[in-house]
Amino acid sequence: MGTQITTLMLERCAQTIEQVVIPNLPEGFALEQAMSIARVLHFLAPFVEEKCQELREENEAMREVLGKVLEALRGEKALSRNAVRKGLIKRLDQELKKVEVGPPDVSEENHNLKAALVETINGLDALTENLPTETMSSLRQEIRSVIRQQLDHGTARAAAWWPPPELSA
């Protein structure tokens, strides 16, 4: 099934709940649940189609910034014995050199790159006293740009749905 059909089906489910089910439910718990379900379905509907492209964009940005971190760390020869640096270099090298077997799984790649990014943020924290201030500042800025992209993806849909119609009435 193409993503467009999935989106249409989810929207249809939400409309059916709103126009057929909800008007026939008495006030109470079941009605609250039906309204919540309709809201979730509306929220998810465009998600399916947009998500794939967003994930690809995020993956590309994360690869780029992790590559820059790797290069910066490799350049810090004075820290050659630092365990955190060595560990992070190994981790990032492994992640960025991964070869896909079979069709690419954008979602799995996104998950793995995010895990590597989290470890990078924590690793850089541990290296705060060791890395030159300028290098650290530049890397943090690059990481924040990547995170900003992920936040923008997350909020684009959420902002259209907050507050939910019944709370803003």
Place this chain on the structure above:
Amino acid sequence: MNNPELHAQLEKDYVEIVAKVHGLDWQALGLSSLGVPETNRQRAEEAIAGMEQAVADNQYSPQPVMAELFSWLKRNIPRAERTTLCHGDCHIGNFLVRDGRIIAVLDWEAPSIGDPMLDLGWSCMFMRTVYRDFWDETKFIRAYEELTGVKVNKQSLFFWEVLAFVRLICVGFIGIKTGIESEDLDMRQLGVWPVLTPLLQDAAARMLGF
């Protein structure tokens, strides 16, 4: 909230009560049993560690946004300048109103002895978001300073406001996992938190300039 006089009275009641809670002699009241922090960073460190664990226990995928927010918090812990009783969930939604006056403070599940900035940060975060109609956070802080005679350290307040956002985001993570995995089929958490959590993350990131 449409009645200006009533509104003004509630603002006055609110700040007076918050100031009173912070001004209580917690030692004389036997509240040391809540635990007294050994360092002036302890409460902040505990809060951050607790929230990190909450995210780790409730996430479905790695969270670089949260890692960055925790990173900032850990690098910017302020020194607590006072040690007082803290309510722990201090916002107007937990204050009972009758006949135009606040008559009770509810939800004392999370009291502690620590930096009162915890309560001020939480209050201000709610005034920026859920209870925007109640009060402007700058006016609230000014009123608090006038009442208590204490100058609120703005850098410290900023830290505790960011922490407040992160704390509410953690509630969102827990809400989503509960909505998905709990045995009773209740969609209400999923009708709110998947939408609200990214908005709160965005707000926290913008406070930090990204």
